[in-house]
Amino acid sequence: MADTHLHPRHPIDGTPEKKKVAVGTSIGATIETYDFIGFGTAAALYFNDVFFPASDPLSGTLLSFATLGIGFAVRPLGGIIGGYLGDKIGRKPVLVGSLLLMGVATVLIGVLPTYQQVGIWAGVLLVAVRVVQGLAFGAEWGGAILMCFEHAPWRRRGLYTGITQAGFPVGLLLANLAFLISVPLGEQWAWRVPFLLSVVLIVVGIVIRLKIEESPEFEELKEGGEIVKNPLLQVLRDDWRNVLRAFCLRITETAGYAVTVTFMLSYLTSEKLADRSVTLAGLMLAAGIGIAATTLWGALTDKIGRRPVYLLGTAITLVWGVPMFLMVNTGAAAWIVVAFVISYAVCQNSLAGVQGAWFSELFAARTRTSGASLAYQLSAVVSGFTPLLATALYASFGWIGPAALVSAYGLLGLFATLVTRETWGPDERARVAALELATNTEEGRTAR
Numbered sequence: 496m497a498d499t500h501l502h503p504r505h506p507i508d509g510t511p512e513k514k515k516v517a518v519g520t521s522i523g524a525t526i527e528t529y530d531f532i533g534f535g536t537a538a539a540l541y542f543n544d545v546f547f548p549a550s551d552p553l554s555g556t557l558l559s560f561a562t563l564g565i566g567f568a569v570r571p572l573g574g575i576i577g578g579y580l581g582d583k584i585g586r587k588p589v590l591v592g593s594l595l596l597m598g599v600a601t602v603l604i605g606v607l608p609t610y611q612q613v614g615i616w617a618g619v620l621l622v623a624v625r626v627v628q629g630l631a632f633g634a635e636w637g638g639a640i641l642m643c644f645e646h647a648p649w650r651r652r653g654l655y656t657g658i659t660q661a662g663f664p665v666g667l668l669l670a671n672l673a674f675l676i677s678v679p680l681g682e683q684w685a686w687r688v689p690f691l692l693s694v695v696l697i698v699v700g701i702v703i704r705l706k707i708e709e710s711p712e713f714e715e716l717k718e719g720g721e722i723v724k725n726p727l728l729q730v731l732r733d734d735w736r737n738v739l740r741a742f743c744l745r746i747t748e749t750a751g752y753a754v755t756v757t758f759m760l761s762y763l764t765s766e767k768l769a770d771r772s773v774t775l776a777g778l779m780l781a782a783g784i785g786i787a788a789t790t791l792w793g794a795l796t797d798k799i800g801r802r803p804v805y806l807l808g809t810a811i812t813l814v815w816g817v818p819m820f821l822m823v824n825t826g827a828a829a830w831i832v833v834a835f836v837i838s839y840a841v842c843q844n845s846l847a848g849v850q851g852a853w854f855s856e857l858f859a860a861r862t863r864t865s866g867a868s869l870a871y872q873l874s875a876v877v878s879g880f881t882p883l884l885a886t887a888l889y890a891s892f893g894w895i896g897p898a899a900l901v902s903a904y905g906l907l908g909l910f911a912t913l914v915t916r917e918t919w920g921p922d923e924r925a926r927v928a929a930l931e932l933a934t935n936t937e938e939g940r941t942a943r
Contacts, residue, residue: 516646517655519707520639521662526594526693526700527635528666529673530601533689534566534628536674540764540771541686545609546618565622566629567879573633574872575727581638581864582726585717586645586710589638589864591701597631598697600624605690633875637868644855645710649927650797653919656851657793663847664785664839669696671782675775712860723861730862730869737857740915741870744853746877747809747908748846753881754901755819755838761882762889762897768826777832781839788840792848801853802917808845809912813905815842816898824894846908856918 542562573593581589603624610617640659647655673689716722723729730738756778763769769777796804815837822834850871858866881900888896 524662564879569629570633570875573630574868577634578865578868600627653796668782743911745874749878809908816901
């Protein structure tokens with residue numbers, strides 16, 4: 496199993512086509528994140544007033560985050576469906592289909608009636624489109640990251656998948672930029688505009704993804720008649736330990752984000768520590784830095800391995816909760832911005848930049864989409880309801896409750912990192928270096 500990812504069809508060097516795949520999957524991730532994170536931002540800043548105004552402020556926030564959590568709860572189902580289809584019919588159809596489904600659901604959010612217009616049905620309709628969003632996003636990650644991974648050269652898979660993962664902070668930046676620009680429009684339109692604008696991004700993304708070639712590893716499996724009858728059952732039977740390990744690794748990153756960013760937006764606003772423009776501007780700066788950070792963290796794993804970088808990220812997360820709240824509780828804009836940057840560019844991005852390559856390398860090609868997608872999206876159930884949990888902890892214990900939650904997630908990730916095997920250690924790097932030398936020598940002889 497240790498060598499399942501050292502596939503003969505992985506190119507030694509990147510080609511223009513391979514680089515186009517990295518950019519194409521990254522752009523898709525950007526669009527998907529713009530849509531999905533836009534909902535989280537709207538839930539934190541607007542939805543308690545627009546869809547749940549009959550409740551008191553705290554209850555309205557809880558209902559908004561519960562709606563946010565529903566979308567995360569169905570993501571494992573989307574991951575299962577997308578993973579199954581990715582291992583059965585190919586990575587590319589999943590890429591295009593998930594993006595189209597996400598686009599339709601997101602535009603529908605932008606035209607939903609409010610509570611004042613249709614009463615309780617406003618919340619019901621919001622939940623319905625949120626479910627569709629969650630299914631689409633659940634299918635998206637496995638298709639995008641594995642398409643990039645299976646096209647990438649051996650010694651640059653961390654970099655290439657890091658570029659794909661960097662699409663997420665790009666989407667975060669664009670989503671919050673859209674909200675920042677729309678704030679002057681007033682609450683009636685401020686939350687609608689970002690969702691409606693996504694239609695332009697969706698069209699661009701679909702055009703790009705239609706031009707991407709299918710994964711070479713999947714094509715070889717298809718040609719050799721090695722397509723698994725039921726990849727989900729096989730990965731659960733043969734590789735459930737790696738599914739569990741990747742699940743725990745992912746929780747630290749995604750659930751930690753749910754506290755340090757999603758909950759934090761609501762906390763800063765409700766406690767009047769900063770207005771919406773300041774919080775969105777701080778998050779945008781963090782996302783801008785995160786674009787480079789995610790790519791660089793991924794590239795670093797190509798040099799020193801996947802596990803050392805993940806150990807660093809989880810260790811920082813373990814001790815970050817209390818200092819983060821001490822910074823933002825000052826109410827000083829500069830400290831709030833610094834807190835966002837450390838939370839996102841260091842704690843979150845150091846983990847996200849590793850996941851694309853590491854999770855892919857844990858599974859064989861014939862069940863890779865099912866295994867990686869299942870682990871990745873199961874963790875979304877935890878992260879989806881984390882803002883709700885953080886709000887409840889805050890109501891009971893004050894800010895120390897959410898701070899302790901961040902540390903708990905960091906501890907879980909640290910333990911999971913220690914029990915997960917290194918897939919790109921010195922032995923693997925030496926083998927690839929030897930193969931590159933042999934290939935270059937052979938090419939030199941042929942040229943002569």
